[in-house]
Amino acid sequence: MVKDSGPVDIVYLWVDGSDPVWRNKRSQARGALADSERAQIAPYGDVEGRFRDNDELRYSLRALERFFPQHGHVYIVTDGQVPAWLRPHPQLTLIDHRALIPAASLPTFDSCHIESYIHRIPQLSERYFYFNDDVFFGAPVDLDDWFWDEGVYACWSDDAAVAPGPLRRESDSLANACRRSIQWLDAQPPGVLQADYRHTLQTFAHSPRAMRKSVLLELEALAPDMFASVRSTVFRNWEKPSIVSDFVLRWCLANDKARMRSYSHAHVASGEAQQVSGIERVIEHLGELHFFCVNDTSDDAHAHDPRLLGIRQALQALFAKASRYEGYAA
Numbered sequence: 001m002v003k004d005s006g007p008v009d010i011v012y013l014w015v016d017g018s019d020p021v022w023r024n025k026r027s028q029a030r031g032a033l034a035d036s037e038r039a040q041i042a043p044y045g046d047v048e049g050r051f052r053d054n055d056e057l058r059y060s061l062r063a064l065e066r067f068f069p070q071h072g073h074v075y076i077v078t079d080g081q082v083p084a085w086l087r088p089h090p091q092l093t094l095i096d097h098r099a100l101i102p103a104a105s106l107p108t109f110d111s112c113h114i115e116s117y118i119h120r121i122p123q124l125s126e127r128y129f130y131f132n133d134d135v136f137f138g139a140p141v142d143l144d145d146w147f148w149d150e151g152v153y154a155c156w157s158d159d160a161a162v163a164p165g166p167l168r169r170e171s172d173s174l175a176n177a178c179r180r181s182i183q184w185l186d187a188q189p190p191g192v193l194q195a196d197y198r199h200t201l202q203t204f205a206h207s208p209r210a211m212r213k214s215v216l217l218e219l220e221a222l223a224p225d226m227f228a229s230v231r232s233t234v235f236r237n238w239e240k241p242s243i244v245s246d247f248v249l250r251w252c253l254a255n256d257k258a259r260m261r262s263y264s265h266a267h268v269a270s271g272e273a274q275q276v277s278g279i280e281r282v283i284e285h286l287g288e289l290h291f292f293c294v295n296d297t298s299d300d301a302h303a304h305d306p307r308l309l310g311i312r313q314a315l316q317a318l319f320a321k322a323s324r325y326e327g328y329a330a
Contacts, residue, residue, distance in 0.1 A: 007072030008143060009125040010064060011118050013111055014133050016081050017051030018303065025079075026051075029107050029234050037234070042173045045236035046109070049270075049296040054308055055315070056294060057133040058085060058326065062319035068141035072125050074325070077118060079107065087327035095121060101231075110233040112173075116243040117231075119216035130209040130244060134296065137208065138266070138282065138289030145290065151257035152210040154249045156202045158267065164201055169238055174203040177242035181250045184226060184241070193254040204249055205265065206293040211244070212257075219243075219251060263290035270296050270307045279314045286318055 016022065030038070030046065044050065057076070064071060074092045082094060097106060100117040108114060111132070118130060127147055146153055162175045171179075182199050220227055226247055230240045241247050252258030266289055268278040282292050294311055 006127075007070075007125055008147075009072040009128040010074045011121065011124070011128055011130045012057060012060070012074070012076045012133050013114055013118075013131075014053075014057050014076050014078050014081070014083070015051050016053040016083070017048060018053065019081060022079060022081065025107055026109055029109065033234065040237045040239060042176075042236040042238040043170065045173070045238075050236075051109070052296055052303065052308075053083075054134075054294075054296060054312055056136075057083060058323075059315040059319045060131060060133055060136050061323045061325050062321060063136040063138070065323040066319065066321070067137040067139060072128070073123075075118075075121055075124070077114060077121075085326050087325065089325050092325050105231055108234055110230075110236040110240075112177075112230050112236060112240065112242045112245065113233045115245075116227055118244075119211070119213045119220075124213055126213050128211050128213065130211050132206070132293075134294050135206060135208055136292050136294070138285070138292045139264070139287050145261075145263070146208070146210040147212075148259065151215075151252060151259065152212060152249075153259055153261045154210070155205045155207060155261060155263050155265070156200070157205040159203055162201045162203060167239055171238070173236055173238065173242065174245065176238055177246035178203055178250075180239075180241045181247045184223065184247070185250065185254055194256060197254040199250075200253075204246060205263070206267065206295060207263070207265065207291050209244060209249075211248070215252060215257060216248065219248060223247070223251075265289055266292040268292070268294045268311065270294065270305075270311055279311055283314060283318065 061074070075095050076092065077095045077097070077100065079097050097108070097114065100120055101108065101114070105113070115130065118124075129146070157174075159174075162178045165179070167176045167179050178201065185193060185199070226241050227243065230243055233240055249258055253260070264285070266278060266281045266285070268282065279294070282289065294315070296308070
């Protein structure tokens with residue numbers, strides 16, 4: 001493990017699912033799949049909500065500037081797209097998929113595939129945070145809450161425990177990622193894992209991911225089968241692993257390179273009417289929440305769905321001040 005006390009960079013994935021050029025690419029890619037390949041797409045792996053841009057990135061960057069102004073370089077990984085409101089800034093770099101992912105593997109619309117490459121970003125810091133664009137810091141960041149000398153901290157989700165056993169076609173991708181990681185760990189010879197390690201059948205919270213580049217490079221060499229598997233996808237596949245969201249953290253736990261801790265957090269799911277009010281918890285406790293997530297689970301709803309508009313209005317009220325990365329205010 002490389003020890004490092006330097007700047008902590010930020011990496012985002014971002015997509016604008018309303019872009020007609022991108023939509024045509026997605027449609028053609030799906031049409032080119034064999035029937036057997038389409039049958040392998042994970043539940044909710046190709047719905048509008050997975051790719052819809054609700055301006056979360058803009059507000060996540062505002063939260064980043066408010067709560068972690070000392071952050072390092074910001075990298076935004078995209079499929080050749082640029083947010084209309086973004087302005088050039090020396091502390092921000094757009095990374096095209098083509099700069100990270102071999103041409104033979106493109107296009108891909110699976111974030112698990114894309115995020116398996118982000119540790120290869122040139123000049124990326126040893127310690128970095130990886131964000132989906134719907135994740136936000138919600139209180140001033142103390143790096144000691146996220147990193148320790150030999151590793152990182154993470155937290156379990158509030159979801160129910162995952163049922164043990166084989167992968168299941170009907171399961172959500174996080175549950176199957178848990179099972180897939182455990183299968184790989186169980187197959188390792190003695191000495192690869194700490195003797196006292198025991199699996200936890202729980203998924204990890206949808207949170208800022210504290211990462212170490214040296215760990216990803218080590219794992220890429222140690223588990224080429226896992227990386228190759230997820231790097232074969234076009235759309236999220238229910239049988240494929242999730243490297244960043246599960247495997248890395250679980251392997252780190254098995255090797256004393258990660259520790260679990262509790263964070264004050266909130267999760268808002270736009271597709272569940274009772275959860276939209278969860279934004280009220282964010283409003284009430286902003287400044288106390290280590291992080292929060294506003295997950296677009298409205299799937300194929302219209303972009304002007306009142307649930308989505310309500311959340312966007314709430315985010316604008318919470319983070320009204322434009323960040324240094326914006327060309328104009330909302």
